[in-house]
Amino acid sequence: MQFDTTVNTWHPCKNTARINASNPCSEYMFLDDSACNLSSLNLMKFIGPDGQFDVEGYRHAVDTMIVAQEILVGNASYPTEKIAENSHNYRPLGLGYANLGALLMSLGVPYDSGRGRDYAASLTAIMCGQAYLQRARSPAPSDRRRLRPQRGAVPRSHPHAPRRHCAHRCVEPRHGALRKRPHVLGGRL
DSSP states (O other): OOOHHHHTTTOTTTTSOOOOOOOOSOOBBOOOOOOOEEEEGGGGGGGGTTOOBBBBHHHHHHHHHHHHHHHHHHHHOOOSSHHHHHHHHHOOEEEEEEEEHHHHTTOOOOTTSSSHHHHHHHHHHHHHHHHHHHHHHHOOOSOOOOOETTTOOOOOOOOOSSOSSSSSEEEEOTTTTTTTTTTBBBOOO
């Protein structure tokens, strides 16, 4: 169940248009006539020979995937001109992870436990922070409208205009939604 008021209160680009709907899995809620470039990292690829999670490798993979997704947005084809225009203007990306349950089991951490939830929250925070950091490092295309998180569109000449767009999502791990994708990527890149 989604609440229209909450969804639009949390809208990352408030000065554009309302969010009216989501995709079927609800991990992507944004403007009408838009598309999100979604990808996932396989968490099991970050377990080293010592059985420990490779945080630096994970951060590097996030950086690599964000750059790859940015490239794909610019080179993708879209079903309508309006979707293409919104995708190029807002450049919405979504990055998530798969195999959280397998990772926790391999570490001996119960899935439905405080420690398991803390581990998932840590992985999500690292991914989200690193993705935003990588997008901030990347120069925005000069012909793209600059956006400001939580405030909406900001003219390019504005002194506080960020270098990157705000429409980034860290996709929460979903039972089925990410696990069903055969093209899940991961590893030490």
